[in-house]
Amino acid sequence: MYTTGITPQKGVWWKPAHKSEKVWFTIAFAWCMVLFAMMPFWHLRGGQNPSGTRSRVDPAAYRTRVQEFVQQYQVATDNGIPVVAPPAGSDIYLQGQMWMWLPVLQLEEGSEYTLHLSSVDVNHGFNLYPFNINFQVVPGYDYALRVTPTEAGDFRVVCNEFCGVLHHTMVGRIIVRERGSSAVAALLGSDVDKGGDR
């Protein structure tokens, strides 16, 4: 005899399931295993994983490291923000702070870099426009991700974690030059020092 969900159950309610329920359970369980297997599979075969190398870092120490990085590789200034052109394959740094990304990075298409992300004050969000790549930027933690810009272009870094009242003005820039072109040529072609009007 069937009862509804508001009827107390007398006796043993642990009874064999309907055939339809067994069929759906089997399908659903198999699908869950597919969902689970896809994540390790993508670590082995896929090109996009959020693993990186993760470590703690003192915000003051991170700020110093970014300053050294800027001094070492600065090639220009854009909207008052230093532009750096680090060598292909090197460690590169991006600092989130209220309310700017420091510095502007100039990279080479097809080269792998180790991108360090951290904040010196509150949480920020790294969002690469127009590609929609997102990472959380947490004060006290250095998130070092190996990234390979797969095409040249002029990109933006939009902050997408609320970080205070001027959060919506926090936009940074990443320029990816074509493989083999020099840093200076790429700068001329990308309107640096003109306020970002493309």
Add this chain to the structure above:
Amino acid sequence: MSTTTGAPASGAFRVCPTTGLKVHRDADALIKANAVVATVALLVGGLAAILVLLTRWQAVHLLDEVWFYRVLTIHGMNMLIFFILFFEMAVLYFASAVLLNSRVAAPRVGWVAFALMVLGAGMVEWTMFAGKADVLFTSYVPLRAHPLFYLGVILFAVGALVVVSIFFATLVVAKNERTYEGSVPLVTFGAITAAIIAVITLVHGAAIYIPTFLWSLDLMPMDAEVYRMVWWGLGHSSQQINVAAMVAIWYLLGALTVGAVVVNEKISRTAFVLYILFISMASAHHLLVDPGFGPAWKIVNTSYFMYMAVLASMLHGFTVPAGVELGMRLRGFTQGVFGWLRRAPWGDPGFSALVLSVVVFGFVGGITGVTFGTEQINIIAHNTLRIPGHFHATVVSGTAMAFMGITYYVIPLIFRKRVAFYGMARWQPYVFAVGMLIFSMAMTFAGTFGVPRRHWDITFTNAPFDVAYSPAVDLMIGVMAVGGLLAALGGGMYILVTVWSVFFGKPLGEDCTDAALAGSVPPGVYARPFLELPEEDVAVEVHGRLGTMPGTMVLVLVFLAAFVLYYFANWKLLSFVWRVG
């Protein structure tokens, strides 16, 4: 009352004040108080929602940046914490005292807990409106709010924890006083699930807000990443209380509106147990692109240990419609594969709310949630509009819709009033659900372009570098605004109907015949299909491979196809972005 089966505790469904059954005054009063405050929070949160919507709609851009983030904080706290939890407190009293026909254990303590929750909520409201807590719903440290904000949340959580304890105590009282025979009904079992998850959630809440309160007084340091992890033990788990409560209400609405049966108690109860065991791991969904955790931790946790909680939801997604289908078939609606669905009571706001809640929760909320909660796919979803797109489909179109549906039964059964503007009430679920469906889908699509959530100005007028989204984004935001306003209209209809019914509504009266009640309460209230079940097992026709519940089987297979398509489309989308690892 002619009952042919194991009687549902009859006191709950006393329609007339003159039936002479035991009146559970304490339960009634506590349910009413909590439901009324929940509605007030819904009103505040709903007005905030309209202001947020009209600001994000760049063509209007109503609020300035200070008030935008402030009102967004108010919207989140009122909707996700105060409305939902006050309503769930009412559900706990209902599922224990009313469904089990028992008295409430320690009703006075219940009132103290209620006062504590109201006080805590009041403190939080004051700090938010006074501009002392512009930290959004998540209040990620080191963003800093006034200490009373954190203290308010603590008091509120303590009050809620006390109500959960009263719920458990009431179960013991009902058992000892033999107010029911055998095992508790499935709906109560679901409420127990919600209550257990609530304990886990509220303990996380204490574990994060007490240190944060001390931190706000400069008494101890806080780590930003540890905060995120423990906070989401509260933030996500609280939404899992909603899921469990919502599924319990699905079974309840099925029973009340069409006399839906439980196809198999074992399957449905096991699915609830899977929630208890695994669902709290989902706080990892928010930490997938965080620097604090490694891949193994992320994979195990985000998948609820191999998707066991997703399995649970997929089981309920089958058993709820299957129970409706079988219940209808047993009552003679046996025509074809979908005859039962065609002849269902679509004009009953409880039934339409049930169907809309199941469909939008599953097809939009569930599929997007599992997909975005995949470790790598989260790279193209985290903190974009895809995330609020997802959770408006779960917690609003799913949970709030189910709560609205059950309200149309609570008004006559608990408040003993007719439903005011009943004609409007019949339309309300459709207006609300269609609005939310348009809203959440448009929001999710806009998020696919990388549009950030929680952002005052996506034209970036004052930013050092320009960002120009595709014109498709403008279109999607416009569609989102239309859907959102439609949903707000539906929400307004709900508040008007409920407030008017409760405070100015006509009592049910002495005459409890169908004719006297028709057109002023949902038909399930007087038809009471849950009381009329077949004495013997009726042979149900088998439709080939689709079995005895063919309509449901077709529906879940359509669901699975949509799921597979969306899931793999997102992997494809991910493969187009820069290599990163």
